[in-house]
Amino acid sequence: MKIHEYQAKRLMAQRGIAVPAGRVATTPDEAVAAVRPLIEAGGTPVVVVKSQIHAGGRGKGRFVEHGEVAGVNVVTDGLAGGPAAAEAKVRELAEKMLGSTLVTVQTGPEGKTVQRLYVEQGVRIARELYLSVVLDRATGRNLLMASTEGGTEIEEVAAETPEKILRETIDPAVGLADYQARRLALGLGLSGDAAKNGVAFMKALARFAAEMDTDLIEINPLVVTEEGGVMALDGKMGFDDNALFRHPDVAELRDESEEDPAELEASAYGLSFIKLEGSIGCLVNGAGLAMATMDTIKQVGGEPANFLDVGGGATTENVTAAFKIITRDPNVKGIFVNIFGGIMKCDTIAEGVVEAVKQVGLEVPLVVRLEGTNVELGKRIIDASGLDVVNASDMKDGAAKIVEAAR
Amino acid sequence: MSVLVGSDTRLLVQGLGSAGRFHTDKAIAYGTNVVAGVHPGKGGSSLRFEGETDHSGVPGRDDRYDVEVPMFETVREAVARTGANASVVYVPPFAAADAILEAADAGLELVVAITEGIPVQDMVIVKRALQCGGTRLIGPNCPGVITPHACKIGIMPGYIHEGGRIGVVSRSGTLTYEAVKQLSDVGLGQTTAIGIGGDPVNGTNFVDVLKLFAADESTEGVIMIGEIGGTAEEDAAAWIAEHLGKPVAGFIAGTTAPPGKRMGHAGAIVSGGLGTADAKIAALEGAGVVVASTPSDMGSAMVEAMRRASAA
Numbered sequence: 001m002k003i004h005e006y007q008a009k010r011l012m013a014q015r016g017i018a019v020p021a022g023r024v025a026t027t028p029d030e031a032v033a034a035v036r037p038l039i040e041a042g043g044t045p046v047v048v049v050k051s052q053i054h055a056g057g058r059g060k061g062r063f064v065e066h067g068e069v070a071g072v073n074v075v076t077d078g079l080a081g082g083p084a085a086a087e088a089k090v091r092e093l094a095e096k097m098l099g100s101t102l103v104t105v106q107t108g109p110e111g112k113t114v115q116r117l118y119v120e121q122g123v124r125i126a127r128e129l130y131l132s133v134v135l136d137r138a139t140g141r142n143l144l145m146a147s148t149e150g151g152t153e154i155e156e157v158a159a160e161t162p163e164k165i166l167r168e169t170i171d172p173a174v175g176l177a178d179y180q181a182r183r184l185a186l187g188l189g190l191s192g193d194a195a196k197n198g199v200a201f202m203k204a205l206a207r208f209a210a211e212m213d214t215d216l217i218e219i220n221p222l223v224v225t226e227e228g229g230v231m232a233l234d235g236k237m238g239f240d241d242n243a244l245f246r247h248p249d250v251a252e253l254r255d256e257s258e259e260d261p262a263e264l265e266a267s268a269y270g271l272s273f274i275k276l277e278g279s280i281g282c283l284v285n286g287a288g289l290a291m292a293t294m295d296t297i298k299q300v301g302g303e304p305a306n307f308l309d310v311g312g313g314a315t316t317e318n319v320t321a322a323f324k325i326i327t328r329d330p331n332v333k334g335i336f337v338n339i340f341g342g343i344m345k346c347d348t349i350a351e352g353v354v355e356a357v358k359q360v361g362l363e364v365p366l367v368v369r370l371e372g373t374n375v376e377l378g379k380r381i382i383d384a385s386g387l388d389v390v391n392a393s394d395m396k397d398g399a400a401k402i403v404e405a406a407r
Numbered sequence: 408m409s410v411l412v413g414s415d416t417r418l419l420v421q422g423l424g425s426a427g428r429f430h431t432d433k434a435i436a437y438g439t440n441v442v443a444g445v446h447p448g449k450g451g452s453s454l455r456f457e458g459e460t461d462h463s464g465v466p467g468r469d470d471r472y473d474v475e476v477p478m479f480e481t482v483r484e485a486v487a488r489t490g491a492n493a494s495v496v497y498v499p500p501f502a503a504a505d506a507i508l509e510a511a512d513a514g515l516e517l518v519v520a521i522t523e524g525i526p527v528q529d530m531v532i533v534k535r536a537l538q539c540g541g542t543r544l545i546g547p548n549c550p551g552v553i554t555p556h557a558c559k560i561g562i563m564p565g566y567i568h569e570g571g572r573i574g575v576v577s578r579s580g581t582l583t584y585e586a587v588k589q590l591s592d593v594g595l596g597q598t599t600a601i602g603i604g605g606d607p608v609n610g611t612n613f614v615d616v617l618k619l620f621a622a623d624e625s626t627e628g629v630i631m632i633g634e635i636g637g638t639a640e641e642d643a644a645a646w647i648a649e650h651l652g653k654p655v656a657g658f659i660a661g662t663t664a665p666p667g668k669r670m671g672h673a674g675a676i677v678s679g680g681l682g683t684a685d686a687k688i689a690a691l692e693g694a695g696v697v698v699a700s701t702p703s704d705m706g707s708a709m710v711e712a713m714r715r716a717s718a719a
Contacts, residue, residue, distance in 0.1 A: 135527060137637040137674070140534040140608040155680055172528075172535045213528050242500060242673065243526035272671040276663075287605055287671025288579020288634055291660040292702045295684075298663045299701055307664070309671040312562070312580075313426075340581045340588075342550065342564050343430075372584060373564050395585070396703035 001239045003253045004052045006118040008235035011212070011250070017204045018197070018231035022120035024052070031094035034119040035078075035087045045078030045086055046122025049093050051102050053112040054258040056236065061104030064111055066096040071104060071114075074122065090119065115257065123233065128221035129188055130154060131202065133170075133209040142170040142209055144202060146184045150221030176206035193228030201230045212250065213243030262325050269321040271310055278303025279333040280402055281326035281364075283319070283353075285310050285344040293338045296395055302403035305332045312343040319352020324360055334406030336398055337368045339378075346370045346378025354385040365390065365405035369398035409554035409599045410574070410619040410626070411517060411545070412493065414465070416558045419443040419491035419515070421482065421506045422522075423454060427497035430521075430562050432456045435474050437559040438465025443477055443485040450480030463566040465556055482513040493517040495551065495560050503547065504529035507610075511542040519560045520547035520610070527673070530608035537610065544610025548672065549602035550580035561602065563587075571596015573709060574620035576613060577632035578605050578639075578672070582660060582702055586630050589706025595713070598626045605672030607636070613643035621651050628654040628716070630709050631696075635661030636674045636682040644690035654716035656708040658699045659687045 003011075009019040021041055023034035031049065039045050051058050051071040058071030073093050078086030094117055103111035128150030136143035146166045149157045157164055166187045168180040181199040190198045201222070209217055218236040225231065244251040256264060266273030272287065276294075280302045284290035287309045294304035306329070310322050326335055339349050349370070357366075369392035370378045382389055390405065392398030418439055420431050423446045435441050435456045444454060457473040479485035482494065494515050498506040503522040510518045525547050537544055545552055551561010555568040567584060569591040577583040583602050590597055601616050603609055613631055620626045629651070633640035640659065647655055662684040664670045666677040677683050688698050697715070699708035 135531075135607055137607050137639070138642075141531055172531050210528055210531075213526055215527065240527050240673075242524045243528065245501060246526075274665075274668050274670065276665065284581075286579060286581025287675060288577070288632070288660045289581035289585065289702070291634060291664055291670050291675065292579075292582060292585075292658070294664070295660060295662040296701045296703070304663060307668075307670055340584045342580060342584055343562050371588070372567070394703045396701045399701075 001241055001244065001254055002054045002258070003237055003239070004054065004116065004255065005050065005235055006052055006116070007253045008237040009232065012208065012232060012235060015204060015208055017208060018201060018229060019235070020121040020123050020231060020233065022118050025094065025117045025119055026098070026115065028091050028094040028098065031117050031119050032087050032091050035090050036083050038119065038121045039078060039083050039086065042121035044122045044124065045083065047075050047078070047086055047090065048120045048122060049073045049075060049090055049097070050118045050120060051097055051114040052116040052118055053102060053107070053114060054255070055104050055106040055112060057104035057106050058102065061102050061107070063097065064101040064103060066100060069093065069096050071102045123223060123231065124226040125223045126226045127224040129224065130220045131205065131222045132216070132218040133205060133214065134216055136169060139169055141172060142206065144168045144170060144176060144184065144206055146188055148188055150223070154220070170206055172210065175210070176203050190224065194224050194230060197228065197230040212247060213240045214238060215240045262328070266322070266325055269318045270314065271308060271318060271322050273325060274307040275329070276304050276306050278305045279331050279406060281305045281329065281332040281335040283308050283310065283322055283326060283335065283337045285312065285314070285339050285341070289338065289340060293336065293395065293399070296399040297336065297403060300396070300400045300403050302399070302406065305329055310344070314344060314348065316348055316352040316355060319349055320356040320359065323353055323356035327360055332364060334365045334367070334402045336402040337366070338395055338398055339370050339372070341370070341372030341374060345374040346372060347374045347381055350378040350381035354381060354387065357387055362387065365402065367392050367398050367402040367405065369395060409557065410623050411599060411601065412552050412554050412558040412560055414557045416440060416493050417442045417489065417491045418560060419445065419482065419485050419489070419494045421445045421494055421496045421510065422498035423449065423478070424497065428454065430497065431476070432458065433565070434559050435472055436461040436464070437565040438468060439558050439560065441474065441476055442489040442491050443479060445479050445482050445485050447480065449478040451478065453477045461565055463568070464559065482509045482515070486513045486515065491515065493519070493560065496520040496522055498522060500524035500526070504533050507533050507544060508536055511537055511540055515542055517543050517545070519545045519551050521549065521551060521561055523548040525606065527606070527608055530606065534608055534610065545601060546604040546609060548606045549604030550583055552599065552601050554599045555597055563600070567591060568600065569596040572598065572625070572627040574598050574623065574626040574629045575600035576616040576629065577602055578634050578674070579632055579660060582632045582658065585702045586632055586705045590630070590709060593706045593710055595709060598623060605674050607674035612639050614646045617643060617646055617651055621653065626653070628656070628709060628713050630656045630705060632657065633659045633687055634672065634675050635664050635670065635684050636676045638682065640687040641690040644694040644696065647696060648694035654712035655696045656699065656705065656712040657691045657696045658702055658705050659684045659691070
């Protein structure tokens with residue numbers, strides 16, 4: 001589960017991780033009201049107005065409705081004109097940004113509607129660094145990565161100057177040890193107060209990742225201020241969905257408007273569903289088989305419309321819901337049901353499909369391949385239903401038949 | 408013979424809720440020797456399993472089975488009283504890591520964790536803890552381990568398996584079933600089929616299993632089924648090229664998976680350009696593995712790998 005930057009910063013601040021002060025705003029008035037307190041507390045008349053969406057690249061992103069406005073704006077009008085000038089500029093920006101559509105490299109061409117802004121204190125930046133905590137699958141441990149190349153995409157740094165990425169693997173029995181944090185601080189060229197603050201920051205961040213069950217924390221940039229402070233200027237955070245049960249405060253931060261409605265509905269039925277761009281709908285049991293079904297469709301000349309794993313414990317009702325979600329997609333020109341029953345019984349799938357067709361009809365070709373537990377029973381249910389179904393002998397045969405039928 | 412499990416396996420079941428009971432019944436029907444159950448609050452009682460024997464399993468049994476499985480409060484007590492030497496975990500995700508640690512503490516050699524949805528950070532701790540002892544963990548989020556006609560631990564359909572010559576190792580449940588059925592259909596059969604699970608942190612990886620199959624005389628060839636995410640397949644390819652003197656076939660799922668999206672399995676995600684299917688396929692082919700182009704071709708890929716090995 002992803003959260004917004006302002007939410008991530010609030011969580012970090014609660015756990016002693018340094019972030020600039022800021023306030024969230026959903027209206028221009030709220031944005032303007034944030035300006036004066038931030039200027040008075042911060043000692044600088046500069047504020048930053050940041051769009052809150054679940055996608056990166058906001059600084060370089062532009063609004064569809066206002067091509068001249070970026071997703072993140074540094075407001076310096078206060079330097080010459082005082083707080084009143086800063087407020088006027090923030091109002092002008094907020095009126096354009098709120099409710100408008102921001103397109104970044106990560107949103108796709110359709111962009112995302114900005115419903116919230118984060119108004120943040122300006123910071124006197126001496127250096128921009130990079131810091132992240134990710135799972136290192138090779139060791140099965142969290143990994144702290146740091147780089148002097150703040151503000152740049154880490155993939156770019158990894159490709160061009162891999163020697164600039166510093167890594168420390170975190171032993172879960174120990175946490176990030178002092179010597180590891182000092183080694184990183186040294187590698188980043190920090191000294192004096194900045195080194196001390198950097199060590200504290202990194203240790204707190206490593207602890208945060210382990211205790212809060214994040215699957216990714218990326219601080220880009222991590223800034224060193226002219227005063228020797230070390231703080232998170234941005235904060236991207238994802239959480240392990242399987243651990244949300246022990247973090248109700250985090251679970252509450254879910255913003256469903258940022259998620260695909262079909263994927264949300266599917267998850268309510270215990271289905272794992274991902275919308276894709278093609279025309280062949282897939283209903284499969286098992287994640288590996290579902291992926292392989294997409295691959296096979298592509299290989300025989302089609303394009304999958306979705307990934308859908310009904311799981312092992314699906315009921316007829318779940319299968320019916322899955323079928324409905326697939327048929328609702330107007331791009332779908334054919335449906336391939338591919339089942340290898342293990343725990344999942346073929347008759348349950350058959351009943352679910354028949355029930356769904358009874359409820360919503362069937363306007364596209366349907367190919368069914370059943371194998372495994374209760375396969376004969378499943379086939380009998382499909383045959384007896386009188387549905388116009390093409391049977392497939394195996395997965396490749398089924399993929400070829402549905403791609404052909406959907407042409 | 409086989410690896411990890413066989414006719415000498417004495418199985419303990421942790422977590423006998425509805426799923427645990429259902430699959431324990433199927434395992435007993437197959438002929439697995441289930442000697443104990445552990446379920447908090449049920450210690451001192453017993454569970455009775457009876458029904459029609461699954462004759463695709465252990466041969467030479469009556470047509471019906473009727474087994475009384477004693478229940479215990481703790482794994483340590485269950486092991487002391489029954490001599491269990493392997494455990495299967497059906498405990499719900501929030502308590503599953505603890506169940507694995509308890510099994511390791513009791514000295515069990517093998518723990519097979521079926522549970523899907525264990526928090527990753529729990530598995531980080533479990534993996535660290537298991538490095539200190541002699542317990543092998545298979546899974547979590549896996550179908551289990553089966554040696555045909557001897558011992559079935561987990562949730563796979565038993566009847567598709569045939570005793571034979573090929574070791575099977577896979578990150579995916581249903582794709583394992585595809586491979587197993589095709590190996591049975593082409594007459595190669597299986598020595599042991601092992602699901603290592605779809606989570607990003609698991610107890611046993613491809614290389615660990617390849618080492619077991621390399622040392623097992625009855626395993627003449629190996630089929631490995633991977634998917635996007637991580638670099639376990641690349642590591643396996645390097646090990647195969649260097650050490651494994653047996654024919655290998657493979658399949659990698661997720662060629663069409665979009666980057667940054669988790670494809671059902673928690674571990675199936677391409678992130679930061681790492682873990683793509685294309686890179687894995689290239690690594691395996693570079694190591695001499697015959698990679699099937701679709702899952703329907705896994706059986707014939709294994710036949711081809713065996714043919715090349717005997718021609719060489």
